[in-house]
Amino acid sequence: MPVINSNHSVKQTGFTLIEMIVGIVIFGIALSLVTTLIFPQARRSVDPIMQVRATELAGTLLREISAKAFDENSRGSIRCNDDLNADGDFNDAGEIACTAASDLGPEPGESRTASQSNFDDVDDYNGLVQGAGQADPIIRNSLGEVLVVDGQTLYAGFSVSVSVVYDGNMDGVADINQTAKLITVNVNTPGGETLQFARYRSNY
Ligand SMILES: [Ca+2]
Ligand SMILES: [Ca+2]
Ligand SMILES: [Ca+2]
Ligand SMILES: [Ca+2]
Structure with a gap:
């Protein structure tokens, strides 16, 4: 019969x-290594995706803008600032001056919103601001429609701002030479990064 020793310790x-x-100290050191080394890497890996999407957005907008007439006053075969009789001004028969630099922007009755999208010349986009944190919080397509993919608003968290100036000598700085307009699109990503894209539109 087995003997059970109940007194063993x-x-x-x-x-x-x-x-x-x-143990707590080692855990603390390990945690701080994770937060300082790995988390920033994770964030950086997101940035290229946002940059690609910002590039797509800017490219789409620049193509839309460039497809418009050079100027409100250019219509059909008439180009603004065409000095047909070569007398140094643009006020003779068949001639019309381009929009003054101070008037670059949408003309009365023109807008690019949900209810109306009727911009018809390049500089109508001067001052356009849309997207996250703006008065018009949705980035829309050329028809003023909200872009939705798989139930998600496309470019949610992004915002865009556009400027259009005369820069006839194409040095990136506004000037009084009205032979070209510099279109600049700034895209702000959800990560707070601002990317700038630009394109020239000549008077053709
Ligand atoms: Ca003339
Ligand atoms: Ca216009
Ligand atoms: Ca205009
Ligand atoms: Ca210039």
Whole structure:
């Protein structure tokens, strides 16, 4: 018959206070390494995706703008600032001056919103601001429609702003030479990055 020794002592196992403190310190160091090394890497890996999407958005907008007439005053075969009789002005029969630099922007009755999208010349887009945090919070297509893909608003969190100026000598700085307009699109990504894109539109 087996004999049960009820008096044997059981060795206590577990952590001492010092072991626990050392463990907590090591865990703390490991956690700080994760937050300082890995989390920023994760964020950086998102940035290229946002940059690609910002590039697509800017490209779409620049193509839309460039497809419009050079100027409100250019219609059909008539180009603004065409000096047909070569007398140095644009006020003779069949001639019309381009929009003054101070008037670049949409003409009365023109807008690019949900209810109306009737911009018809390049500089109508001067001052256009749409997207996250703006008075018009949705980035729309050329028809004023909201872009939705798989139930999600496309470009949610992005915002765009556009400027159009005369820059006839194409040096990136506005001037009084009205032979070309510089279209600049700034795209702000959800990560707070601002990317700038630009294109020239000549008077053709
Ligand atoms: Ca003339
Ligand atoms: Ca216009
Ligand atoms: Ca205009
Ligand atoms: Ca210039």
